[in-house]
Amino acid sequence: MEGKSRKLFPGANTANGSFNFFDNIITKNINRIFCLKGGPGVGKSSLMKKIANEFLEKGYDIELHYCPSDPSSLDAVLIKELGVVLLDGTAPHIVDPKDPGAIDEIVNLGDYWNLENLEKNKVEIVECGKDISSSFRRAYKYLKSAEPIYYDIEEKYKDCMDFGQVNLLTEHFIYDLFKNASSTGIYQKERHLFGTAITPVGHVDYADSILSGVSKIYHLSGNIGTGKTTFLKRVCDKAIKKGMEVEVYHYPLIKDKLETIIIKDLDIGITTSKLFEGRNTIDLDKYLDQYKLAKYEEEINFDKKVFNELINYGISNLKKAKAKHDVIEAHYAPNMRFDEIETLRKEIVNRILKYEK
Secondary structure, three states: OOOOEEEEEOEEEEOOEEEEOHHHOOOOOOOEEEEEEOOOOOOHHHHHHHHHHHHHHOOOOEEEEEEOOEEEEEEEEEEHHHOEEEEEOOOOOOOOOOOEOOOEEEEEHHHHEOHHHHHHOHHHHHHHHHHHHHHHHHHHHHHHHHHHHHHHHHHHHHHOEOHHHHHHHHHHHHHHHHOOOOOOOOOOOOEEEEOEEEEOOEEEEOHHHHOOOOOEEEEEEOOOOOOHHHHHHHHHHHHHHOOOOEEEEEOOOOOOOEEEEEEHHHOEEEEOOHHHOOOOEEEOHHHEOHHHHHOOHHHHHHHHHHHHHHHHHHHHHHHHHHHHHHHHHHHHHHHEOHHHHHHHHHHHHHHHHOOOO
């Protein structure tokens, strides 16, 4: 029987640049971390995809951690049952072994390239690298500019909210959710990741994938500033105090904001993703003073327009960076000894199989 896969993001393009939760890809029962090194186009993502597919066919559940700057490419693969991670250890998420040999090891795909041919194209490769850096800097400036607009929208909605009623709703929800749940007496650190990303192809939402195995899902609905993150944090904190296993998924633009939580012990998820609209809805907008909100309508509409434009300008620059990245890949790919990398893949697979019980 083929295993199941989950799609998610370990990192994000945020208002403060590139950020990642790579330490949260696997948090316990680690057997082996393969840290892949090498330039663009050397086959890191392809190697991970082939190994992931092989273990899916063997019946193992796999987590596919995609790159927010190229959602067709993998940043990491987790085979949780075997305690094995393969990850891209190159910029912008440079990863080096913490326990070299014992747990972590570097797999350098740069050992398999034709150096002489690459040197012939060094001028274009270097120039493309500069263009990529420039496009990312420009993208992050636009995303950073969107942040205060977000907070301006938040401020206006907050001013119109009856948070006393929201607190009452939250208390009742938490009571109903945990009333039959016993505390485990075990402290389990929550796991932080991203379920959505701002990418060169726009906003990508994997909430349907990360929640695919969850029995009951609540849709938390409400505008910016209506208290969604506070609601999620309070539910999350209660679960952690109960000793439960919790996954927390952050908003990519402003990582302190939350979009989704999963409480494994209760087999429930709560998400703000529009993919789950109309499903066990918790609507915070109903606590808005509509009369008071009306006076902000023009400003809010203007802010939302500017906010979306800034995000789109950020995305257009991520797209430019991706196009230049593709040019560099086109130089590396023909100069790789992929037959030798295939031999390496088989060796890695055999080594991973040693962790089977």
